[in-house]
Amino acid sequence: MNRKDIALALSLSLLVLALSLTISLEGLGPIVPRELRPLGASFVQNSYNPWNASLTSLSLNVVTAIVWDYRGLDTLYETLVLFASIAATLVVLRGYSELSGLGIKGLSDVSKSVTVVIAPLIVVYGIATAIHGHLTPGGGFQGGTIAVVAATLIIAVFSLEYLYRRGVSTSRLMLLRILGLLAIILTSLSLASIGMPSNVNAYILQNMAKDDSALSMPGVLFDTPLAGSIFLYNLFEFIIVFSGLTFAAMMLVLRESELESIKEAAEVYE
Amino acid sequence: MDVGIVYTIISIVVLIYLMTSVLYIIRLIKGPTVPDRILALDALSYDLSVFIALLALLLRRPIVASGLIALTLWIHALDIYVSKYIEAREIGE
Amino acid sequence: MVVNLLPLVLGLTAVTVGAFFDVVSAIGILKLPNFFTRVHSVTIGAIGGSVLPLIGVALISIALEDLGPQRFYLVGTSIVGAIFILILAPTGAHSLARAAYTMCQAPRKPLIYDALENMKEGASCR
């Protein structure tokens, strides 16, 4: 027990004390609250509310409505954070080479044949989760993470080699990812750019019509709520997350001989 | 048949599932080797997925069940990764 | 009500039998002596204790009309989940067993015929 540990224990116990006091003195409201916070209640009230058209987003799933409409900017930034981390991974491992022909080892035949059957099912389930995000629990990110399981299974059960032979390379995934991000940015700007030349008021990230701007994304398709841009965002987010996380998985499992070349690519240190 | 009986049976089954999960957790902590632990985790999570489905019935909120499939899939991925690591020592091969 | 009775009873039976299987599997995983025997008990737990009750849940939720229109979501989810577990659980157990064989930590004592004997790492560790 040296001095550092004691200081650490003291400060951590202070943190615990502060948090416990906050909770037990009802700093966060009653210990078991019976009412919603008014802000949460107004989200629930306005999420699908055609009777109050200026605040609605026509989405049955309130969480998705918050994520992509009421607080859409957060999610845009969050997507960028994922993009930044992918770029950061590239920065650290730049100069790697994708070597095909290192041989396939893989797992047993049982696993292989099961994976062949199950991987398309997983991807389909992921897509379904993503595009039903405004109706049922789910959304682009959730769908993407479900679909990534297929890619990770293929990497482990077959090998990276198998993915290369199928034309899945990291640069293509990166391209897909960038295109998805571009699509999201364009969608967020779409109404504003339509309104700008004709001098109609419109906002960035706008979905449904507001009091002071008449432009609106399509809300309903064949009597099914489409929730306007939320559907599009979920679709693009699925692409982004799927390609991004697959990219990350492939980068993290690169073989040692593939990483050899990053040493040769050494640069002047300034 | 009375609906009440159905919910009683389901709640008893839910309790059974909770108790068996404790047994799995004991093996998860005790397990002498890594495959033992992973196996216990496996069984625990399949247990949990049934538990989620039963809970959705019991709470009358069918939407609660949506986490079930994702859980199953990721646990399978964990299995595959651990066994791949033990067998080949490198995931990408 | 009569129409609903059959799936309800079937579903409840499935769930109850599933609970029994789960208890058996849990006792098995705790009490059985080594890894390969535990694999056996876990697969019982996965198929009997997970797939069967999930199908049972689907049947019950078809019958229970007071769950509202969302009960078909539960039906779909549990059936898809059952199919996934049916396919994935044995595969996972299989690959884990192979891995444990490679690791050479579980005893292979009662083994009569060893099909994996010619695997490189597996053969050398007796």
Add this chain to the structure above:
Amino acid sequence: MVFLLGFLPIYLMSSAVVVAMLSFITKNRAIYVAFSAASSLVAFIVSLYILSLTIGSSILVYRYGGFPAPLGIVYTVDKLSGFLATLSMFMLLLTSIYSSWMIRSRWLYLYYLLLFLMATGSIGCLYTGDIFNFFVSLELLAISSYALTAFYRDSPRAIRAALRYAISGMIVTSLYLLSTFIIYGSFGTLNMADIALKARNPSIPVAFTGTAFGDVVISSKVAVALITWVFLFKSAIFPLNFAWQPYAYSEAPTPVAAAFTAISDTVGLYGLIRFFYTLFGYDSIIGDFRTSILQLLQIIAISSAFVGALLMSFQRDVKRFIAFSTMVHLSFALLGISLGNVEGIASALLHILSNTLGDSILFYLAGISIVSCGRRLECLGTLKLWRISIIAFGGGVLNLFGVLPVFIGFWGKALLVLSSIRLGTVVYAVLTLFISGVTAIGYFRVLHQISISKANADQLTVRDVTIPHTLALTLLVVTIVLGMGFSLYRPLMDFVLSIGFEVMNDYSIYIARTLTGNLGQ
């Protein structure tokens, strides 16, 4: 033209995406350089325009998605955030020009991509009017800073610096997230203006958010205490700066290290000002607690400045030297903030401004010696080959030292002294002057080192030094013009003081404008 306010972060992130797209088409350096310079020039002009708008109509509000304030996310810009954002964009412009000279890497596009993402995060932090959006922007800023720190990944020390920065940064941003959740739990809102209103009077009903939900007093105390540590970490004040600042400054590429001050560290000080003046001001329900925290911050600031000044004198590495110099200046800025009057905040802003300009001069010129010789202080002798270098370097050092009234650095210190005298605490004025005296050892040691070390023209690997010289001279002219302007042209001083006045007193306008929409639209 409030539209531009919401458009600027989207513009910056699309620049990043376009840079990434270009990498699939061409690897030609010139194209990236031209694109980034042009793009950041536009961003700078837009931010300058927004600053000019804030001078006219004081507070601008942009509602994303058209939702009114507590329901959706709004960007709220007052003079303070407009000023700091302009500074940040100015540094982005300089960095993207200078990097074209300095960074020889084949992967220049990754560098520019992360630079733009960093600027996006910085703009998001400075403009936003929502504490959770602040967290997200902070995280974007942080992760691109980690990545830029690890840009020279072939050096083990760069990786270690990045790891240190990343792990400690992740802890700190998670603590910020925790305090965000605590604030949401008790106040029932995430909007800054709404929180500011409820921190003054918890029982005022606001549209959509109603009244405060829990016991506001205790949870604000815990949240503010956590947030203070977060911002002290971000702005590299003494006990927390050793987690990252000297390592990150010395291992990051030189242009990025120069940009860290304006783009990244400033956000911490901005957050402190925002939280301690606008959100939880002197008349809020935790007024006493706030006063005691500010007193603690004064002590921390003084000790941090002292430690920085001492450590600065021992450094043998030029980048670490500048890192500690930054630490001294940011500590002075923190002192100005914690003194709690108009002059104090104005002096904090001037310290940030002068430090950004002075640091950049030093970093940009030291870049020449780093490229051609190394990072030791003796290598600065290379600068003797050009007379311009010596003049600009001396000017930069004198600006940082801040005793000559021709430079902007003087006015920051003068206002700080004035502020502490106004407050009746002459001891801070004396300590400030004393610590400035201690920093003189470090600064003049560097100048002395330059004069004694030999310039070796044979070793020189770079011949064309037009870009660093132009940039350094431009910056020097800017510091001198600003410094002269402050002594000769009264409105400049009035502008800086008006920012302080607005921060101190005009929180009610901030609240009213944000919650009722933009009146000037």
Add this chain to the structure above:
Amino acid sequence: MFLERVSWRASKRRPRYMSDLLASLAFRTAMIAFVFNIAIALYGVLSRPSLVKKFLCLVAFTDSINIFAVFIGFRYTPGAYPSPPILEAIPTSPAEVETLINTSVDPLPQAMILTAIVIGIACSIFLLTLILMYYRHYGTTNIHEAEEGEEPHAEAL
């Protein structure tokens, strides 16, 4: 002072029932577990020498903060179970939306942790890459061992 504050809240509270007490007990237990989880995870990050353990503790730390947000959004509705904030079908009248408000939990913390989780994943990916690179440079993930191997003045240069 404490008594004052508690009574200030108590005036707003309805009379307690047995189930209310049970819910409160469960809630308190979960909160205590959460608070200690945060402390233990933070201790792990700050004191473990191994980078991999640091990383795992960091993930545990961020995740326990996310779970804290779930608890903030929770509510107790006597007589009915709290429902997820999702409308069952397209509402035909404003009254149907009102019924959801009476049973639904708070959607905003869920949306916030969705964002926070993605950010956590992004940071984890980058940290893992950095740790891999660290291992390639030093041959170990133990920071103490790695720092021993270095020459003492490498830092200052």
